[in-house]
Amino acid sequence: MNKEEFIQEYAVERQHTNAVKWDALKDAFGSEDLLPLWVADTEFKAPKAAINALTKRVLHGAFGYSFTPKSYYDAYFNWQKQRYGIELHEKWLRFGTGVVQSLSVLLQTFTEPEDAVMVLEPVYYPFMRIIKENKRKLVVSNLVQTAGKYTINFDDVRQQMEENNVKVLIFCSPHNPVGRVWSEDELNKILELCRQEQVIAFVDEIHHDLITGDRPFVSALSVKDGFYRDNMVVVDAPSKTFNMAALLNSHVIIPNPQLRDRYDECVSRLALPAGSLLGRVAAEAAYREGAAWLDGFLKVVRSNFAYVKEELTKEFPTIQVSELEGTYLMWIDLSQVVGAKEVMRTVKEKAKLAVDFGEWFGDAGLGYIRMNLGTTPDNIEKATSALISALKENNA
Ligand SMILES: Cc1ncc(COP(=O)(O)O)c(C=O)c1O
Known part of the structure; x- marks a missing residue:
């Protein structure tokens, strides 16, 4: 169009x-x-297809409890596979009402109060807010800016991880606000550091469909053919892509079964909702026809x-x-x-x-x-x- x-x-x-x-x-x-x-x-x-699907569902008129149908997984997985070559599996995927909410639950699952959590600033400020509000210790490594292009200071990241005994890195990919789409080499380096330092990577890929330059998006899940998958959780959503944040539907992708069990236990204890019916209806149509x-x-x-x-x-x-x-x-x-x-x-x-x-x-x-x-x-x-x-x- x-x-x-x-x-x-x-x-x-x-x-x-x-x-x-x-x-x-x-x-x-x-x-x-x-x-x-x-x-x-x-x-x-x-997208019109999403509005039409919502209209049809709303006119049906009954809004009782619902689950995620197989057709949703198909639509989302096809989108990820065709556009980015990402292979997903149903058992890896969980649903939330928003990426920030899920990140906060993930912090509660995988860290304790006072544990150190790292971000690369400047970065989307709710990351810092949920770290502080969950009473975790915020550790910052600043990105380096040269002539308008930001890069990661890997030596500083390693040093800070070691000095502070960092447990989790919240990593934004693509990066809000500096507009970087990280290269596979950069992703490899940061994920390798996390692996060596025993830091779990929470990778926020909510902006991954919004690629405006020449560099293609690479998911953390695909780096080195999935080598780092066991040490990460990826969060994403259709909300930025298709302008549907208020429909409260987001994804939590956890390939490692041990990490997944711990997350499931926390979600169950907190009795958290798994996304929303209308959010799923709109997103499925958008993934198919958007x-x-x-x-x-x-x-x-x-x-x-x-x-x-x-x-x-x-x-x-x-x-x-x-x-x-x-x-x-x-x-x-x-x-x-x-x-x-x-x-x-x-x-x-x-x-x-x-x-x-x-x-x-x-x-x-x-x-x-x-x-x-x-x-x-x-x-x-x-x-x-x-x-x-x-x-x-x-x-x-
Ligand atoms: C990097 C990043 N993560 C998460 C969000 C918000 O996601 P949600 O509304 O699903 O919590 C935003 C919104 O701007 C964002 O830029």
């Missing part, structure tokens, strides 16, 4: 629909008068990225934009134009934009913003122009 067709068919106004991104601005930013480019969801309807939709969506994201990058760097050559290999989240360093500590005030109060501010992702993010590109070109043009005017005003 081309970009114009996609926008024509799927763009939708979300204001006054209880959308966190649009209707909860006051709580999050203290003002309603902002253009929202923060929460990672989009201004596009889910490829053209995703293709159209990614064209919008690539085009929005190119537009913002060109406009910003034309006006301000010192703005550093990280290349977008994956995700629909653009990571922009404004610190050379406004000074790191002034970024928040300038963007919020002058440009009137609600973005995610870099420091939310860890200290290394100070001076950056994360801009959500999963919206209409119209919103993107308005936001870019407002940002440029605010930066000019600041520099005048």
